[in-house]
Amino acid sequence: MNDLDETDRAILRELVSDASLGAGELGRRLGLSQPAAWRRVKRLEEAGILRGRRIEVDRAALGFGVTVFLGVRLATKGRISFEDFERAARAIPEVQVVQHVLGLFDYRLRVVARDLADFERVLRRRVMTLPGVGNVEANVVLTEERRPGPLG
Incomplete structure (x- = not known):
């Protein structure tokens, strides 16, 4: 999937910053509805661009x-x-x-x-x-x- 638009890139930036964001909060931050944000995240996951979410431990x-x-x-x-x-x-x-x-x-x-x-x-x-x-x-x-x- 190489056809990322600016909204996809914005979603990636937000999730890299805070992987715990839900579709509702992503939508609010990016001016999308919750279902639209969820669909985009799902598409990024299915394309293999998003692979899981991690918690960072303070060693x-x-x-x-x-x-x-x-x-x-x-x-x-x-x-x-x-x-x-x-x-x-x-x-x-x-x-x-x-x-x-x-x-x-x-x-x-x-x-x-x-x-x-x-x-x-x-x-x-x-x-x-x-x-x-x-x-x-x-x-x-x-x-x-x-x-x-x-x-x-």
Whole structure:
């Protein structure tokens, strides 16, 4: 579905900002009736442009004050090594995201920890023992700004 009009883009912007908005509130904000807003949202869902709605959890409020991006290069490469690594990495609760990437590293992991000592424990006892791990580079997140990205 590449025929998004400005109203579709406005709906996407509103929902990226607040995924909990209902069709009635969307309609009020955009000058549409509730049924018209609902139909447009439904069409965006059916086209695969909208896929679910998420709740954002404040990790710091839950006691996870440190976020680290890890670049991981596997020592041994092969289909089985990638699958084994991915399965084991996804099993670590502190690993929030596992991305298979192209470039200097084979994987990028987003890891959360309570503090730096907790991160060191996760790194030594869990990440470094993953199957096939070779080199690891850590980047501690100091600040983060999220942007919705292009919407059409």
